[in-house]
Amino acid sequence: xxxxxxxxxxxxxxxxxxxxxxxxxxxGEFLAERMRDNGFQPQERVIIALDGEQxxxxxxxxxxxxxxxxxxxxxxxxxxFVDAPYRGxxxxxxxxRCACRYAKEIGYQTxxxxxxxxGLYEKYGFEKTGDYExxxxxxxxxxxxxx
Numbered sequence: 326x327x328x329x330x331x332x333x334x335x336x337x338x339x340x341x342x343x344x345x346x347x348x349x350x351x352x353g354e355f356l357a358e359r360m361r362d363n364g365f366q367p368q369e370r371v372i373i374a375l376d377g378e379q380x381x382x383x384x385x386x387x388x389x390x391x392x393x394x395x396x397x398x399x400x401x402x403x404x405x406f407v408d409a410p411y412r413g414x415x416x417x418x419x420x421x422r423c424a425c426r427y428a429k430e431i432g433y434q435t436x437x438x439x440x441x442x443x444g445l446y447e448k449y450g451f452e453k454t455g456d457y458e459x460x461x462x463x464x465x466x467x468x469x470x471x472x
Contacts (some may be wrong), residue, residue, distance in 0.1 A: 346358075348406060394459055
C-alpha cells in the first residue's frame with residue numbers, strides 16, 4: 326500500500342476526482358467538485374492510498390474546513406474516506422499521519438479535524454477541543470494534535 330501527497334497537475338488528479346465523485350460517501354462529490362474547480366491553495370494537498378493501481382482511500386490537508394472563516398484554527402485534515410474493501414487496515418491512520426508529517430514540514434505545529442465521529446480520531450492521538458457550529462449549521466467536534 327502506497328500513500329501519496331498530490332496536488333493539481335499530478336497525473337492521478339482526475340482519476341482521484343472521479344473516484345471521489347462515485348464513491349459510497351456523499352461528501353466525495355464535494356471533494357471532486359473542489360478538485361475540478363481548482364479549489365486548492367498551492368500548499369494544500371490530497372492524500373491518497375493506493376493498492377497498486379487501485380484507489381483505496383483519500384483525505385485532504387487544507388487551510389480551512391467546515392468552520393466559519395473567523396475561527397482561527399488551521400490547517401485541517403478533511404474528507405477522510407477508505408473504500409469498503411480496505412477498511413480495517415488502518416489506512417485512515419496512515420493517511421492522517423502522512424498529512425500531519427506534511428503539515429509539520431511546511432511549518433505547522435498543530436493540525437485539526439472537524440468531525441461528528443466519536444472515538445475514531447482520539448485513537449490516533451487527537452484531543453477534542455470543543456464543539457463548534459459549522460458553516461452548514463451543524464454542531465461538530467473539533468479535534469487537534471501537535472505535530
